Amino acid sequence: MADFLHLLATNSITRVVFFPALASLPLLVLRPQAKRSIKAYGLVVSLVELLLAIGLIATRFQAGTGLLGLRDLSSNGEPITWIARYGIHFDLGIDGVSMPLVLLTALLLPIVLLGSWRGIDKHWKGFTFSLLLLTTGVLGALTALDLFLFYVFWEVMLIPMYLLIGIWGGEQRVYAAVKFFLFTMAGSLLMLVAILWLAITFHDTTGVWSFSYEAFLQLELPLSQQLWLFGAFALAFAIKVPVFPLHTWLPDAHVQAPTGGSVILAGILLKLGTYGFLRFALPLFPHASHQMAPLVITLAIIGILYGALVSWSQDDMKKLVAYSSVAHLGFVMLGIAAVDLIAWQGSVIQMVNHGISTGALFLLVGMLYDRRHTKKFEDFGGLAKVMPWFAFFLVFSTLASVGLPALNGFVGEFLILLGSYRAGLVWPVILATFGVVLAAVYLLKMLYRTLWGPITREENRTLADLSLREILLMAPLCLLMLAIGVAPQPFLAPSKPDLEQVLASYEQALESPPPQSARVRTPTPPHQIAQRTVPEETAR
């Protein structure tokens, strides 16, 4: 406990993770009617959180140190013990894989709050509260290196997101919220069983209880077990991504969620699925994931093409953007399943890209919805004439999303395709390239139907252009799109050494065939494993 408080008071991951949750507590005593102070308070908290995150990464993150570089340790140099009996630790760490996503989360929080300024008309207190709790859950899941802790954070994310969709969403919000919750829960419960199985296997082979990620990495499992466990993990993550055919919750959730909810959902929550694959599902079960790679690749390709085609046929802006997420994350999944350094780098950067550009698109749709209370294409047209700023940002974000060179989307997609090709996936790459073309078709259709052509509706003639607030919240996103597109190197470099390391150990694990029965790879790894605090008792 003392160690936890100490970490909370210092420049640590713990502070970045728990600051939003702790800062949400004073909200409880504010009067619900004090809307202005609640909004201001939330914004200040989110900006402080952003500063804390940037400060942490700037001062303590070093590329290439893996998970040992930036890690929350207690005074004795080991992760804090949470539940000693089962070797469960409060163990947070950031490496090159999670770092970009942590920063993205911290960046999107104030933008989401600003973006919801007008759109959210009731229960601001609850909205801010949910959003802050959600941030803690997401950051925790991104940094947790103990699988029990990971699972706890993973579930903690669900409740605030459920509330965000269900309370502030559109007409079908309750249906969408429940569907979202049940889909995610179904996957994660099986993952819980798999985590327990891993811990028990580890305990049976070593006599020590541990849920530590690094401890589980040392575990070599027979292929049949690996396949089942990979299946359980992959299901939980695939639902989150979402991989075709588990995507059906996504359009509902996205379309019904309020703007802020959609941004968080698309920007961050979906990434936890792909992050989970890269962090847990592949390294923990190398043989199984290698064997299942063709399936994952096939589903990823189907996702790319199917998402694009369905997107194309939508008559609702938000649905179009929602389905485009299925397609874009198909690329990320393809890159991950290709198991190639370049493809992985592309996937990591594409996760960030998608968060930024799809987040921006959702924000823009939300701004339009705030003004006109509709998202249908037929209600718009010719908006470029009345809303030049809006048109500028929409074109910019759309082009980034399409993958225009010199903007961020291009970098990610190009690297993924290049890496996958290098890994020998010729046909998938060819098919995925069609996806890029289709993306241009449906996204440009959105531009065409909303911005250009004659103004068909009288109401649209008097629409107000973006306010300063809206411009201010779009500007950082667009600057980032440009920066990543023009000079991707600084964004790629921090994650490269860590990805190399993950890849090397993955391939090393593949070299030896899976054992007949579970065993531990090397003698007990340094400090990651729970000490034997409590001797095993004998059965009564």
Place this chain on the structure above:
Amino acid sequence: MNAFAPLPVGDLSSLRPELLLAGMGVLILLLDALLPRWRYLATPLTVAALFGAALASGPPAIAGLQFGGLLEATPLTWMATQIILLTALISVLTAHAYLRREGIFSGEYHALFLWCVVGLILMARARELLTVFLALELLSICLYSLAGFHRRIAIVTEAALKYFVMGAFASAFVLYGVALIYGETGSTRFAAILGQLDSGFASIWPVSLGLVLLLAGFAFKMSLVPFHAWAPDAYQGAPTPFVAFLSVAPKVASAIVLLRVLQVAMAMHGGPDWGQLVAGLSVASMIVGNVLALVQRDIKRMLAYSGIAHMGYLLLPLVTMNADSWRAVLVYLLAYALMNAGAFAVIAILYRQPGEQHLIGEIAGWGYRFPLLGACLTICMLSLGGIPPMLGFLGKYLVFLQAIQTGHLGLVLVGVITSLIGVYYYLRVVYTLYMKAEARAPEGLRVDLAGRSAVVLAAAGTVLLGIWPAPLLEWLMRAIRVL
């Protein structure tokens, strides 16, 4: 031991909590009869007695037998006692405003309630079958009368009568089981029965039949499928604050007895496959409880069925018993006590019309009108659904872990799938609270401090123990070594 020897002081002092509770019951009855104007003091007196009983004995450092081995005091029984007292506290705090509102406040309620607690504690401590039976009867009679406390409402009387008839059957089962076991082994002590079996003097099948009957009797009290049919009706009719108690405390004590019975049964050589039997009860309860809870529109009935399902989860670590089973069961019971009693406490405050339906839709949108109660009910629901970081998740974790470890992955998968169903109907309460337009304005609802503190106690316990369970688990760890 010579039956006529004077009682050792240690034996009597181990009964301090029970004596205190029983004595306070008598005092409250007298108060009600002699000073009717002071009868509202019954609530503080009951609370004081519960606190007194909780503090009367610390956790025993070593396992001790009292009254020549009729009762025992171990860390385990101490823990069970504390859980029962905690539930009683939550229940009695909510009951105060409820009983006054309904105009049925009287000393009898509190007296019966306290004696019921005495029965439960004795049952958890009993190491001998007749003592178990006596305790069972003491608590059952109190429970039957309390269940029908709204005696002017027909449907309540009906529910209480159903409960009574079914309960009488269960008691008869237990008694017949005791008789069979005694007839074959010549003893009613748990410890001696096994010895008799091992020495080969007793044959297995009559004893097995007796044990099955005992199992059935306590499965009834725990409302396990197929002995569950009474629960929804009884819960619906009984005063809601009392349901907070009825749905938890008897299950706690019965689970302890069930553990003892199973311990004897599983140590037996030959006889039926007890693991299979328990697994069957568990799977049936998980499936039937969750599926039927899904279709309920009445929140009390829904929680009744969910309680059935939870007892199914509780049985998972008992399919194959070892020392760790006790820990899993105790943590699960504690979690269940806090979240279920907490949920019923909120319902007791928010719903009027005893005996009528308590439709979930009636509290639509009230999460904003009653922020504190709504938040607490949400916490209890999430905990019942097994969502971290609530204590309910820790319970599920331990139970599943224990079951996987003893090789029952299939059972755990059933548990996982059924808890997904559970999540759906628990969430329905949350979305009714926050995502639906208010259906009606509350009329004449007064939320008193006692009720509010009971609810907060339950919700805070659920969250805090869920986030910081280490001390609890460590303590249980040591406690098991004492056994």
